[in-house]
Amino acid sequence: MLKLRKYLKPFIASILAIIVLLFAQAMCELAMPDYMSNIVNVGITSGGIEDGVLEAVRESEYDKLKIFMDEKQQKVFTDNYELQTSSNADKGMKEKYPALEKENVYLLKDVDKDTREKVKLALSEAETCVMVLEQTQANLSSEDIANLTQEQKDMMYMLKKLPQGVDVFNVLKMMPKEQLADMQKEITKKSSLMGQDMMDSSNALYAKAEYKKVGMDTDAIQYRYLFTNGGLMLLVALGSAVAAICVGFLASKVAAGFSRNLRKDVFQKVENFSNVEFNKFSTNTLITRTTNDVQQVQMVMVMILRMVIYAPIIGIGALLKVINSNADMTWIIGLVVAVIIGIMATAFAFVLPKFRIQQKLMDKLNSVVRELLDGMPVIRAFNNQKIESQKFHKSNHDIMKTQLFVSRSMGFLLPIIMFVMNMSSILIVWVGSHQINDGVLMVGDMMAFIQYAMQIIMAFMMVTMMSIMIPRASVAAGRIKEVLDTEISICDPEKAENFDADKRGEIEFKNVSFRYPGAEEDVLHNLNFTAEAGKTTAFIGSTGSGKSTIVNLVPRFFDVTKGEILVDGVNIKHVSQKALRDKIGYVPQKGFLFSGTIATNLRYAKEDASEEDLKAASEIAQAMEFIDNKPEGFDTEIAQGGTNVSGGQRQRLSIARALVKKPEIFIFDDTFSALDFKTDAKLRKALNALCEETRSTVLMVAQRISSIMHADRIVVLDKGAIVGIGTHKELMETCDVYKEIAYSQLSKEELENE
Numbered sequence: 148m149l150k151l152r153k154y155l156k157p158f159i160a161s162i163l164a165i166i167v168l169l170f171a172q173a174m175c176e177l178a179m180p181d182y183m184s185n186i187v188n189v190g191i192t193s194g195g196i197e198d199g200v201l202e203a204v205r206e207s208e209y210d211k212l213k214i215f216m217d218e219k220q221q222k223v224f225t226d227n228y229e230l231q232t233s234s235n236a237d238k239g240m241k242e243k244y245p246a247l248e249k250e251n252v253y254l255l256k257d258v259d260k261d262t263r264e265k266v267k268l269a270l271s272e273a274e275t276c277v278m279v280l281e282q283t284q285a286n287l288s289s290e291d292i293a294n295l296t297q298e299q300k301d302m303m304y305m306l307k308k309l310p311q312g313v314d315v316f317n318v319l320k321m322m323p324k325e326q327l328a329d330m331q332k333e334i335t336k337k338s339s340l341m342g343q344d345m346m347d348s349s350n351a352l353y354a355k356a357e358y359k360k361v362g363m364d365t366d367a368i369q370y371r372y373l374f375t376n377g378g379l380m381l382l383v384a385l386g387s388a389v390a391a392i393c394v395g396f397l398a399s400k401v402a403a404g405f406s407r408n409l410r411k412d413v414f415q416k417v418e419n420f421s422n423v424e425f426n427k428f429s430t431n432t433l434i435t436r437t438t439n440d441v442q443q444v445q446m447v448m449v450m451i452l453r454m455v456i457y458a459p460i461i462g463i464g465a466l467l468k469v470i471n472s473n474a475d476m477t478w479i480i481g482l483v484v485a486v487i488i489g490i491m492a493t494a495f496a497f498v499l500p501k502f503r504i505q506q507k508l509m510d511k512l513n514s515v516v517r518e519l520l521d522g523m524p525v526i527r528a529f530n531n532q533k534i535e536s537q538k539f540h541k542s543n544h545d546i547m548k549t550q551l552f553v554s555r556s557m558g559f560l561l562p563i564i565m566f567v568m569n570m571s572s573i574l575i576v577w578v579g580s581h582q583i584n585d586g587v588l589m590v591g592d593m594m595a596f597i598q599y600a601m602q603i604i605m606a607f608m609m610v611t612m613m614s615i616m617i618p619r620a621s622v623a624a625g626r627i628k629e630v631l632d633t634e635i636s637i638c639d640p641e642k643a644e645n646f647d648a649d650k651r652g653e654i655e656f657k658n659v660s661f662r663y664p665g666a667e668e669d670v671l672h673n674l675n676f677t678a679e680a681g682k683t684t685a686f687i688g689s690t691g692s693g694k695s696t697i698v699n700l701v702p703r704f705f706d707v708t709k710g711e712i713l714v715d716g717v718n719i720k721h722v723s724q725k726a727l728r729d730k731i732g733y734v735p736q737k738g739f740l741f742s743g744t745i746a747t748n749l750r751y752a753k754e755d756a757s758e759e760d761l762k763a764a765s766e767i768a769q770a771m772e773f774i775d776n777k778p779e780g781f782d783t784e785i786a787q788g789g790t791n792v793s794g795g796q797r798q799r800l801s802i803a804r805a806l807v808k809k810p811e812i813f814i815f816d817d818t819f820s821a822l823d824f825k826t827d828a829k830l831r832k833a834l835n836a837l838c839e840e841t842r843s844t845v846l847m848v849a850q851r852i853s854s855i856m857h858a859d860r861i862v863v864l865d866k867g868a869i870v871g872i873g874t875h876k877e878l879m880e881t882c883d884v885y886k887e888i889a890y891s892q893l894s895k896e897e898l899e900n901e
C-alpha cells in the first residue's frame with residue numbers, strides 16, 4: 148500500500164482532519180463509560196452526592212464530627228463554613244434548610260475546587276468515624292449488620308457493650324485524647340484500604356443522611372445530578388456519532404479521489420504503451436488492474452482511514468483507563484486478547500491460503516467465461532456445448548467450494564469471538580462482584596471496566612482484521628504499481644528533429660533487422676529498400692514471412708532491433724511520434740471501428756472534415772453504396788468495435804477513415820483481402836487516382852497477386868528476408884518465389900494478358 152503513498156498527497160488536509168476527528172471520536176467513546184460509572188456510583192448509589200463535602204450541617208452534628216478532627220482540620224472547617232443561627236435565618240433560608248427552625252446550621256461558603264478538596268480531606272475521616280458510631284448506636288438489625296464493612300462491624304461490637312441510653316459521643320468526648328486517637332487511627336486505617344472512590348461514596352451516604360436531617364430535598368439533588376450527567380453523556384454520544392459521520396464522509400472522499408487519480412494515471416500510462424508493453428500485459432489483466440485492483444485498494448483505504456488510526460487510539464486509551472481504574476482485573480483483558488488472537492490466528496492459518504486460491508480461481512473463471520463467450524459461434528458450429536459447459540461447471544464448482552469454506556470458517560469465527568467476549572464479561576462480573584463485596588470496587592466502576600475491556604478487544608480485532616486485509620490489498624497495489632512503473636520502450640527523443648521539408652513521404656529501410664521482444668530469433672533479416680514518395684510499394688510473401696511486421700515498424704508500433712528506418716530522410720526514432728504518425732494513414736489488417744456514428748468514425752483523424760470529404764473518401768473506399776442504403780446515412784450508429792456492420796463494411800469504413808485524413812503515407816496492412824475481387828479492383832483504381840492527386844506514398848501488404856501486380860514496386864519476402872524487388876514484369880522474370888505465388892493464384896493466360 149505504501150507503494151502508492153504519493154497518491155495521498157493531494158488529500159493530506161483531509162487525512163489530518165480525519166485523524167483529528169478520530170481522536171475526538173475516541174475521546175468521546177472513552178468518556179462514555181466514565182459517565183455511566185458516575186451515574187451508577189454517584190447518581191444512583193449515592194443519591195447524586197459526589198462525596199462527603201457537606202453543603203449544610205447541623206451544629207450538633209458538627210460537634211460530633213469535631214471529636215474526630217484535629218485542630219488543623221477544625222480550622223479548615225471554620226474557615227470555609229459560616230454558622231447560620233436559627234434566630235437570624237430568613238424565611239427562604241428556613242425553607243431551604245428546615246432544621247434552622249430548631250437549631251443552628253453551618254453552611255459551606257462559595258469555595259473553589261482546591262479548597263473544596265481540602266474540606267473533603269478535613270471531613271472525610273471524621274465523617275467515617277461518626278457514621279460508624281451512629282450506625283452502631285442505631286441498634287441495627289442483623290440484616291443491616293451484614294451490610295456493614297468490616298471496620299464498621301468491629302466498632303459496632305466494641306460500642307455495643309455500652310449501657311442502653313448512653314450517648315456514644317458524650318462518652319467519647321470524655322475519653323482520654325490518646326485513646327480516642329487510637330480508635331480513630333484504627334477506623335481510618337481500615338477505611339483507607341477502601342480507596343478514595345469508596346471513601347467518597349461512603350461519605351456521600353453520610354452527607355445524604357445529614358441533608359435529610361437538615362430537611363433538604365435530597366430527591367431534587369439526585370435528579371439534578373442524574374439529568375446533568377445524563378445530558379452530558381448524551382452530548383458526548385452525539386459528539387462521537389457526528390465525528391464518526393464526518394470521518395466516514397472524509398474517508399470516502401479521500402479513497403474515491405485516490406482511486407480516481409490512480410485509475411487516471413494507469414490509463415494514461417497504458418495509453419502510452421507500445422505493442423511491446425501490450426505484449427507483456429494481457430488486455431484482461433490491464434482491465435482487472437485498472438478496475439478491480441484499484442477498487443480493492445480503495446476499499447481497504449477507507450478501512451485504513453477509519454480503523455487503523457482509530458484502533459490504536461481507542462485501544463491504548465481504554466488500556467490506560469483500565470490500568471488507572473480501581474479494578475484489579477487487567478489480567479482478564481490480557482487473557483481474552485490472547486485467546487482471541489489465538490482463535491483468529493488459527494482461523495486465518497486455514498482461511499488465508501484459500502483467499503489466495505479464491506483470487507486465482509476467479510481469474511480462471513473469468514478467462515473461461517471470456518473464451519466461451521468469444522468463441523460461442525465456433526462452439527455451436529462444432530456442437531461442443533457440452534464439453535465447454537463442463538469446463539465452465541468445473542471452474543464454477545471449484546470457486547463455490549472455496550467460497551463455501553471461507554464463508555463457513557468466517558461464519559464460525561464471529562460467533563466464537565462473540566462467545567469469548569461474553570465469557571469475558573461474565574468473568575469480569577464474577578471477579579468484580581467479589582471485589583465489590585470486599586469493598587474495593589464499585590458497581591459503576593465494574594460496568595465501566597466491562598466497556599473498556601470490550602473497547603480494547605474490539606481494537607485488537609480491528610488491527611487483526613486489517614492485518615489480513617492489508618496484505619491482500621497490497622498485492623493489488625503491487626499489480627497497479629507494476630503497470631505504473633513499466634518503462635515505455637518507445638518514447639520520443641529528448642530533442643526531436645524535424646522532417647526534411649523538401650521530401651514528402653519517402654521511406655527508406657536501411658539494414659533493418661527485427662526480433663519480437665522475448666522471441667528467440669529475428670523475424671526480419673537485414674532489409675534494405677526504399678519506398679519512393681508518391682509511389683505504391685507492395686509487399687508479398689508466404690504467410691508469416693514478415694509483411695505486417697515491416698509495415699508496423701513504420702509508425703513505430705515496434706522499434707527496429709538493428710538498422711534504421713528513414714522517413715523523408717530522418718530516422719523515425721529522432722522525430723516525435725506525433726509528427727511521424729501525423730504523416731501516416733494506417734488501415735489495420737482487422738478493421739476496427741469505435742462506438743458512435745459512421746461520421747464520427749470517419750472524422751476520427753480529421754475532426755473538421757466536411758460532409759463532402761466524407762462522401763469522397765467513402766466513394767473511393769466503395770462504402771458509399773451501403774451508407775446510402777442506411778436510413779440515417781452517415782449518422783448511422785456504430786456499436787462498440789463495429790459489431791453491427793459486416794466485416795467487409797467495417798474494412799471499407801476503416802479505409803475511408805484513413806482516406807479522409809489525406810496523409811502523406813498510406814499503410815494498408817492486408818486491407819483488401821476482406822473485399823471481393825470486383826470491389827478490390829474498383830477501390831484500387833479510385834485510390835490510385837487519389838494518390839496521384841495527393842502524391843501520397845502507399846505501403847500495401849497483400850495476399851492476392853492481383854491486388855499488387857500494378858504497384859510501382861513489389862517487395863517479395865521469404866522467411867523475413869527480401870528475395871526480390873521490382874515491378875510485376877521484372878519479378879516474373881527474375882524472382883522464383885514471386886513466380887510461384889503468381890502461378891498459384893492466376894493462370895498463365897491471365898498473367899500474360901496483364
Ligand SMILES: Nc1ncnc2c1ncn2[C@@H]1O[C@H](COP(=O)(O)OP(=O)(O)OP(=O)(O)O)[C@@H](O)[C@H]1O
Binds near residue numbers: 690697817
Ligand atoms: N507479437 C508477436 N510476437 C512474437 N512473434 C510474432 C508476433 N507477431 C508476429 N510474430 C511472428 O513474426 C512472424 C511474421 O509475422 P507477420 O505477421 O509479420 O507475417 P505476415 O507475413 O504478415 O503473415 P500473414 O500474411 O499471415 O499476415 C511470424 O512468424 C509470426 O509468428
